[in-house]
Amino acid sequence: MRFISLAAIAALIVAAPAAAQTTAKAAKPAAAKAGSAKSSKTKARPKLAEPELNIAEKDGFSVMQVAAPESQAFIAAWKIGNGAKVASTRTVADKPLFTFLIFRGCKADADGKCSITADFVITRPDGTVNDENKGVVVWDKAAPADPKKPTIGDGALGYGVDADGPFGKYLVVATVTDKVAGTSVTTQQTLTIAPALAAPSLK
Numbered sequence: 074m075r076f077i078s079l080a081a082i083a084a085l086i087v088a089a090p091a092a093a094q095t096t097a098k099a100a101k102p103a104a105a106k107a108g109s110a111k112s113s114k115t116k117a118r119p120k121l122a123e124p125e126l127n128i129a130e131k132d133g134f135s136v137m138q139v140a141a142p143e144s145q146a147f148i149a150a151w152k153i154g155n156g157a158k159v160a161s162t163r164t165v166a167d168k169p170l171f172t173f174l175i176f177r178g179c180k181a182d183a184d185g186k187c188s189i190t191a192d193f194v195i196t197r198p199d200g201t202v203n204d205e206n207k208g209v210v211v212w213d214k215a216a217p218a219d220p221k222k223p224t225i226g227d228g229a230l231g232y233g234v235d236a237d238g239p240f241g242k243y244l245v246v247a248t249v250t251d252k253v254a255g256t257s258v259t260t261q262q263t264l265t266i267a268p269a270l271a272a273p274s275l276k
Contacts, residue, residue: 126260126261126262127139127260127261127262128260129249129258129259129260130178130258131256131257131258132254132256133178134176134177134178134179134180134251134254134256134258135176135177135178135258136174136175136176136247136249136258136260137174137175137176137223137260138172138173138174138175138245138247138260138261138262139156139160139172139173139175139262140160140161140162140170140171140172140173140245140262140264141156141159141160141161141170141171141173142159142161142164142168142169142170142171143159143171144171144173144229144231146159147159147160147171147173148225151175151225162262162263162264162265163264163265163266163267164233164264164265164266164267165266165267165268165269165270166233166234166235166236166238166240166266166267166268166269167233167234167235167236167269168233168269169231169232169233170231170232170233170264171229171230171231171232172193172229172230172231172232172245172247172262172264173225173226173229174191174211174225174226174247174249174260175223175224175225175226176189176211176212176223176224176226176249177217177220177221177222177223177224178220178221179212179216179217179220179251179253179254180251180253180254180256181215181216181253182253185215185216186213186214186215186216186253187212187213187214187215187216187217187251187253188212188213188251188252188253189210189211189212189213189226189249189250189251189252190208190209190210190211190249190250190252191206191209191211191226191247191248191249191250192205192206192207192208192209192247192248192250193205193206193207193209193230193245193246193247194245194246195232195243195244195245195246196243196244196246197239197241197243198239198240198241198242198243199239203243206230209228209230210227210228211226211227211228211249212224212226212227213227230245232245232264233266234266236268236269238266238268240266240267240268241265241266242263242264242265243263243264243265243266244261244262244263244264245261245262245263245264246259246260246261247259247260247261
């Protein structure tokens with residue numbers, strides 16, 4: 074795991090893409106038993122949507138954790154409001170995913186600067202901690218011109234595995250701190266890493 078600086082790419086202040094919405098399909102009512110005069114009164118319980126743990130907010134400071142296979146492609150798409158189209162939490166061996174932290178509402182100091190850091194912890198599929206990166210600088214310069222607009226932090230956490238794995242679900246937890254405000258929020262996202270597809274044999 075390594076934190077890759079994107080200092081060469083201008084920091085972007087962009088509009089957040091519309092959050093993807095998923096609707097659970099309504100469960101079909103149970104069919105009445107043959108020959109029974111009464112229909113079943115048991116109703117299927119609605120499936121509850123899982124909370125969006127990759128987004129967190131406290132005291133006006135909010136952070137969203139997003140993963141994408143191509144860092145520059147994601148930034149370019151985010152700039153025009155299409156970041157959600159290139160984001161993904163799935164990859165295969167030898168093809169890393171890049172985790173971005175997108176924030177808004179940071180508090181500026183007396184010099185007009187925001188200071189944001191993050192502590193990352195990645196957990197392997199077996200539940201053991203794979204790696205930790207603490208005190209990663211997400212933002213340390215002039216506050217964004219519009220505090221209400223989401224801003225991509227200065228960097229991306231690149232993560233992947235080689236052909237030996239292990240494969241499965243990796244949990245990326247980021248505790249992000251607005252150092253000026255003294256406010257911290259925690260986001261988490263699950264990355265799924267699978268073996269690369271074998272090349273077809275030529276006969």
